[in-house]
Amino acid sequence: MTVGLAIVSHSVRIAEGVVELAAQMAPSVAIVAAGGTDDGGLGTSFDRVQAAIAEADSGDGVVVLCDLGSAVLTAQTALDFAEAPERIRIADAPLVEGAVAAAVAAEGGAGLEQVVAAAESGLQGAARPEPTAGEGAVVEPEDGAAVLELELENEHGLHARPAALLVRAASGFEAEVTVNGVDASSLLRVLALGLDRGATARFEATGPQADEAIAAIRELAESGFGEG
Incomplete structure (x- = not known):
């Protein structure tokens, strides 16, 4: 249910x-x-x-x-x-x-x-962060954080359905996951990033299942976030 x-x-x-x-x-x-x-x-x-x-x-x-x-x-x-x-x-x-x-x-x-x-x-907090994604934003990872940085290759970037798949993946582990500095388990915050094809997405995860979360996101990205 x-x-x-x-x-x-x-x-x-x-x-x-x-x-x-x-x-x-x-x-x-x-x-x-x-x-x-x-x-x-x-x-x-x-x-x-x-x-x-x-x-x-x-x-x-x-x-x-x-x-x-x-x-x-x-x-x-x-x-x-x-x-x-x-x-x-x-x-x-x-x-x-x-x-x-x-x-x-x-x-x-x-x-x-x-x-x-x-x-x-x-x-609250869904406004586009500064600097914006794909414009050289670099965030130092927390100690022990698992990090994945990649260029989005799927046709529509992280919009609508691809973003929904990311949110499900990020929410499925005992870990705190961010993408370009925002909570990756919040669909509205992910969509507010406006990450189109070719943009750089930097994922960071902390917590007991940080590595598993990043591995799942890597697999999702390799599949084209459902658009492959």
Whole structure:
């Protein structure tokens, strides 16, 4: 089982589109759309939100993402009437970016609070660091750190699906992994780097499984981050 997601939007098409996008990164996660009013118009529906939360909950909890303020109010009302409100969290996050980041975290087996944190990680610290990747940024590794530096050869660099694969790899070990100085387990921070094909990516890992994490990332890079 994994943490599920409920996507609440004023628009049926927006909710369904976000579900379609996030599902590409996390095929085993239950991601359910709750868009529009009961008759399919613009707005939100308590019944639809309540049903989406119930459908998305496999037992590990549900993270709800909303597009506008009144959608949050509808979600909060649904939470008030939920049988197990302790298993529901409303993330304070941008709808699309937050949903994709949350889905990737859930796919990797993260718990409820970790999935919320992943969704909200774009609100703080996701700005492009200085100096930018591919412009000669050099960071001295910590003592005992495992390091891998390479030039990205896959067609789209670390964008969307390749970045999601990296995040899963970085999150799968007992290690702290960074890429060009940012947390490699945060999809939004990785995407904010803007690492295109030809850019230099420097991975550093510390912790009991640092070497294993770097070896997994090396293997992933050699496969073209899923684009090989």
